[in-house]
Amino acid sequence: xxxxxxxxxxxxxxxxxxxxxxxxxxxxxxxxxxxxxxxxxxxxxxxxxxxxxxxxxxxxxxxxxxxxxxxxxxxxxxxxxxxxxxxxxxxxxxxxxxxxxxxx
Amino acid sequence: xxxxxxxxxxxxxxxxxxxxxxxxxxxxxxxxxxxxxxxxxxxxxxxxxxxxxxxxxxxxxxxxxxxxxxxxxxxxxxxxxxxxxxxxxxxxxxxxxxxxxxxxxxxxxxxxxxxxxxxxxxxxxxxxxxxxxxxxxxxxxxxxxxxxxxxxxxxxxxxxxxxxxxxxxxxxxxxxxxxxxxxxxxxxxxxxxxxxxxxxxxxxxxxxxxxxxxxxxxxxxxxxxxxxxxxxxxxxxxxxxxxxxx
Numbered sequence: 001x002x003x004x005x006x007x008x009x010x011x012x013x014x015x016x017x018x019x020x021x022x023x024x025x026x027x028x029x030x031x032x033x034x035x036x037x038x039x040x041x042x043x044x045x046x047x048x049x050x051x052x053x054x055x056x057x058x059x060x061x062x063x064x065x066x067x068x069x070x071x072x073x074x075x076x077x078x079x080x081x082x083x084x085x086x087x088x089x090x091x092x093x094x095x096x097x098x099x100x101x102x103x104x
Numbered sequence: 105x106x107x108x109x110x111x112x113x114x115x116x117x118x119x120x121x122x123x124x125x126x127x128x129x130x131x132x133x134x135x136x137x138x139x140x141x142x143x144x145x146x147x148x149x150x151x152x153x154x155x156x157x158x159x160x161x162x163x164x165x166x167x168x169x170x171x172x173x174x175x176x177x178x179x180x181x182x183x184x185x186x187x188x189x190x191x192x193x194x195x196x197x198x199x200x201x202x203x204x205x206x207x208x209x210x211x212x213x214x215x216x217x218x219x220x221x222x223x224x225x226x227x228x229x230x231x232x233x234x235x236x237x238x239x240x241x242x243x244x245x246x247x248x249x250x251x252x253x254x255x256x257x258x259x260x261x262x263x264x265x266x267x268x269x270x271x272x273x274x275x276x277x278x279x280x281x282x283x284x285x286x287x288x289x290x291x292x293x294x295x296x297x298x299x300x301x302x303x304x305x306x307x308x309x310x311x312x313x314x315x316x317x318x319x320x321x322x323x324x325x326x327x328x329x330x331x332x333x334x335x336x337x338x339x340x341x342x343x344x345x346x347x348x349x350x
Contacts, residue, residue, distance in 0.1 A: 024207075048350050051345050052345065059342070075123055080138055097153065
């Protein structure tokens, strides 16, 4: 791939495939850990926060490595990531609103 | 004849170069996926909103029973596995589904990587594994939906005093009506994305197998459907957390 100029094609191929399996290992272990925590920890805010953080770790690896965004130019990276900042507002606003309403 | 002198410095955005350094098709796929991310966020945030409007179960975790009065604990709902009917195995089946989807994402990157090497046989092999993974995931989801719709005896007492087993858009045995509605909408919309992804993968696999990409000189179409496929996996990561774990 583009980010391995001083390697022979064969070496570059090996390095890329190794990287893919490393990321696979990370994704699989984070998922396994989530599954374990679902039973080992008592439900509550702390566990939920851990789940959210782990979800973002997995999302980072999928987008950065599998979707290759990390190796794109900065302008493209930011034009994909920045609009997602609006979602933070959406989540806070709607969850707050939700706790004000009681459908009964 | 006058000699041309450089009058002013041209910026990256003055034309002639590709500022984002990707092809039109790949850039459009990225922006489509961004808009699709907003759609899925809308659905998941709605789940959060509606969940917060309903009271949570307050009692002892192990004594939980289904009721339309409060929001169910997800792991109590998704506790069935095919061939192990009646055995309480919370989250096991959905865990298997998550692994299938992650692995099919891995085989997709391997197909993209093989495309960079112009290795047609390898692209075919890995695309075929990806398609199989997608079909396996869809089959699991079909079973999960069927189990969710048919329910488990004896069912739950509805507000009108009748017993109801299973789920539809109007009532369900697991909790408030909105719970099943959101299950059908969110996992259904994601499942439809997986289904379209499998179709796109089959079309590209056919083109790879008939040598279209080899003649074209590059495998960029594999990268584009790859982006879509990874996005489907990405959405599932969020659905898994917010729908099944929390």
